[in-house]
Amino acid sequence: xxxxxxREVRAAGTDIVLGxxxxxxxxxxxxxxxxxxxxQKFTNWDGPMLTDSGGFQVMSLSDLRxxxxxxxxxxxxxxxxxxxxxxxxxxxxxxxLGSDVAMQMDECVRLPAGPGDIERAMLLSLRxxxxxxxxxxxxxxxxxxxxxxxxxxxxxxxxxxxxxxVDIGFHGYAxxxxxxxxxxxxxxxxxxxxxxxxxxxxxxxxxxxxTPEDILEAVARGIDMFDCVMPTRxxxxxxxxxxxxQINLRNARHADDPRPLDPESLWPSARDYSRAYLHHLVKSGxxxxxxxxxxxNVAYYQRLMQDIRQAISEGNFASFYERTRADWTxxxxxxxxx
Amino acid sequence: xxxxxxREVRAAGTDIVLGxxxxxxxxxxxxxxxxxxxxQKFTNWDGPMLTDSGGFQVMSLSDLRxxxxxxxxxxxxxxxxxxxxxxxxxxxxxxxLGSDVAMQMDECVRLPAGPGDIERAMLLSLRxxxxxxxxxxxxxxxxxxxxxxxxxxxxxxxxxxxxxxVDIGFHGYAxxxxxxxxxxxxxxxxxxxxxxxxxxxxxxxxxxxxTPEDILEAVARGIDMFDCVMPTRxxxxxxxxxxxxQINLRNARHADDPRPLDPESLWPSARDYSRAYLHHLVKSGxxxxxxxxxxxNVAYYQRLMQDIRQAISEGNFASFYERTRADWTxxxxxxxxx
Numbered sequence: 001x002x003x004x005x006x007r008e009v010r011a012a013g014t015d016i017v018l019g020x021x022x023x024x025x026x027x028x029x030x031x032x033x034x035x036x037x038x039x040q041k042f043t044n045w046d047g048p049m050l051t052d053s054g055g056f057q058v059m060s061l062s063d064l065r066x067x068x069x070x071x072x073x074x075x076x077x078x079x080x081x082x083x084x085x086x087x088x089x090x091x092x093x094x095x096x097l098g099s100d101v102a103m104q105m106d107e108c109v110r111l112p113a114g115p116g117d118i119e120r121a122m123l124l125s126l127r128x129x130x131x132x133x134x135x136x137x138x139x140x141x142x143x144x145x146x147x148x149x150x151x152x153x154x155x156x157x158x159x160x161x162x163x164x165x166v167d168i169g170f171h172g173y174a175x176x177x178x179x180x181x182x183x184x185x186x187x188x189x190x191x192x193x194x195x196x197x198x199x200x201x202x203x204x205x206x207x208x209x210x211t212p213e214d215i216l217e218a219v220a221r222g223i224d225m226f227d228c229v230m231p232t233r234x235x236x237x238x239x240x241x242x243x244x245x246q247i248n249l250r251n252a253r254h255a256d257d258p259r260p261l262d263p264e265s266l267w268p269s270a271r272d273y274s275r276a277y278l279h280h281l282v283k284s285g286x287x288x289x290x291x292x293x294x295x296x297n298v299a300y301y302q303r304l305m306q307d308i309r310q311a312i313s314e315g316n317f318a319s320f321y322e323r324t325r326a327d328w329t330x331x332x333x334x335x336x337x338x
Numbered sequence: 339x340x341x342x343x344x345r346e347v348r349a350a351g352t353d354i355v356l357g358x359x360x361x362x363x364x365x366x367x368x369x370x371x372x373x374x375x376x377x378q379k380f381t382n383w384d385g386p387m388l389t390d391s392g393g394f395q396v397m398s399l400s401d402l403r404x405x406x407x408x409x410x411x412x413x414x415x416x417x418x419x420x421x422x423x424x425x426x427x428x429x430x431x432x433x434x435l436g437s438d439v440a441m442q443m444d445e446c447v448r449l450p451a452g453p454g455d456i457e458r459a460m461l462l463s464l465r466x467x468x469x470x471x472x473x474x475x476x477x478x479x480x481x482x483x484x485x486x487x488x489x490x491x492x493x494x495x496x497x498x499x500x501x502x503x504v505d506i507g508f509h510g511y512a513x514x515x516x517x518x519x520x521x522x523x524x525x526x527x528x529x530x531x532x533x534x535x536x537x538x539x540x541x542x543x544x545x546x547x548x549t550p551e552d553i554l555e556a557v558a559r560g561i562d563m564f565d566c567v568m569p570t571r572x573x574x575x576x577x578x579x580x581x582x583x584q585i586n587l588r589n590a591r592h593a594d595d596p597r598p599l600d601p602e603s604l605w606p607s608a609r610d611y612s613r614a615y616l617h618h619l620v621k622s623g624x625x626x627x628x629x630x631x632x633x634x635n636v637a638y639y640q641r642l643m644q645d646i647r648q649a650i651s652e653g654n655f656a657s658f659y660e661r662t663r664a665d666w667t668x669x670x671x672x673x674x675x676x
Binding site for chain 2: 258290
């Protein structure tokens with residue numbers, strides 16, 4: 001987690017972290033991590049790890065990639081080395097990393113894309129799902145494999161993908177290929193298409209999502225799990241997530257403001273540091289600004305998820321949803337005039 | 339402190355921190371910090387603060403500087419604004435920051451320099467010392483002002499500077515204008531010239547120093563206080579300070595090494611993370627690598643100073659000195675072969 005100590009990741013309420021298969025297989029290498037005892041031992045993270053398949057980053061980061069039935073070949077963005085990643089190798093790499101929750105390899109097309117391209121990638125992803133599932137058969141008990149629904153922004157392809165995956169049978173189901181630039185309404189519509197098909201007793205995971213609002217809306221539509229770089233990436237760019245919505249600490253209105261981001265936050269850094277100080281750190285390009293906003297944002301996201309879980313278990317998610325949206329809409333506190 | 343949370347600065351054993359007058363007067367501004375309650379409240383640092391005079395950074399960072407009897411004028415390296423810094427304004431700025439230990443403004447010449455230049459700057463610094471002392475007269479009780487010995491690498495000028503400062507009378511005495519590229523032997527020789535002149539009952543502060551070895555040697559010659567960016571700056575460059583000397587984590591020998599930097603360190607991160615992981619973070623340019631090495635290094639420096647203080651108070655500094663140097667000379671543990 002960029003700019004955060006592992007102890008802060010834990011203290012912020014994090015139970016599970018995601019390891020990036022693409023990055024780790026290129027550097028330091030899956031076999032090296034396995035020799036060092038797996039990703040948890042390597043990083044000293046004392047908790048479960050989910051790993052992605054590597055497929056998404058191959059598409060977004062590497063050059064000269066070529067997708068065939070068998071595998072995707074690409075050049076490493078680090079040293080240009082030619083690498084082949086097949087569904088079987090992806091499972092092998094994830095097992096070398098010591099993954100607790102592995103993902104099938106899929107092909108994710110960028111939207112907008114033509115129906116033919118979307119269908120071809122969805123069908124290939126289904127065949128890769130089958131191969132991933134077979135490759136995972138020898139995994140130790142307790143490890144889980146998730147299938148990934150593809151189908152772009154086309155409802156009938158999304159439904160076909162979900163049905164195909166349920167036929168194969170997975171420990172959980174992810175929805176991939178969204179949060180790639182399409183409007184939120186399209187993303188949520190695709191979730192709505194797929195949700196009734198996915199088994200009620202298996203976790204549903206919306207990959208790469210998203211803003212707090214995206215998350216709240218997706219939970220309202222039956223999603224259980226998310227992953228996103230936004231808390232730390234936006235933190236590095238001077239943005240704080242709070243009960244009052246997103247706050248841009250670069251804004252000059254904060255330069256003389258002695259008030260904290262949120263005096264009622266349960267996370268100390270959101271209470272103990274003034275907006276003026278955070279503004280100064282961000283404007284000066286001090287690493288500490290990114291560090292503080294990253295931990296503040298991760299703590300906010302984890303708190304949001306905790307509150308969502310509690311509201312669901314107490315049967316009052318609907319009122320929680322309304323209250324949370326109302327707070328965001330109310331917006332940040334009025335500017336401070338020194 | 340770059341790349342460190344304040345809570346880690348404290349946990350690493352830090353009792354006092356240095357605030358940079360030059361940086362802070364330009365951004366966010368001394369009057370702004372004063373309006374926000376001073377530097378301690380601004381940063382949330384719960385302990386004493388020493389501030390430098392700003393003079394050194396004017397010389398090293400700003401453009402178009404012009405030194406006159408009255409003041410130094412320069413252009414801000416941030417926005418090019420023309421700024422004047424006089425001894426009186428330096429004291430005013432340090433008081434606006436809420437400094438507990440302030441420094442007189444001095445002129446620090448870069449070595450090597452000609453005798454004429456060194457003498458002129460030393461004499462100017464003495465006159466500025468006088469003015470700084472007068473400007474400090476209205477400071478609240480408990481605040482301290484240090485004079486700064488100048489005189490380059492010329493023993494007779496160093497002695498004259500020290501005598502002049504003692505005549506004025508300060509709460510403590512700094513030795514400036516060293517650790518600017520001269521050999522360690524020259525630096526220590528200048529300390530030896532000056533030490534007998536400085537009052538025994540006042541702290542002596544060797545500015546901008548240094549490596550652990552510099553510190554040990556300077557303590558052996560009667561110095562009490564130091565400041566240096568080296569623990570964090572070297573940390574950002576992949577270097578760790580340990581009992582075994584300095585270790586370059588970029589070195590490939592660490593790539594497969596599951597051993598921590600020092601299993602006997604009292605600082606958790608020096609025990610809990612493998613060299614392989616630190617190597618990976620440094621090679622990947624991950625902020626966490628800089629963060630971990632910065633805190634490991636600050637903790638090492640603070641531990642060294644604690645051990646020095648304890649050895650002195652127990653009357654066995656000489657044996658501590660020998661043992662510590664022997665450990666450094668022994669060097670790092672043998673490479674690990676996987």
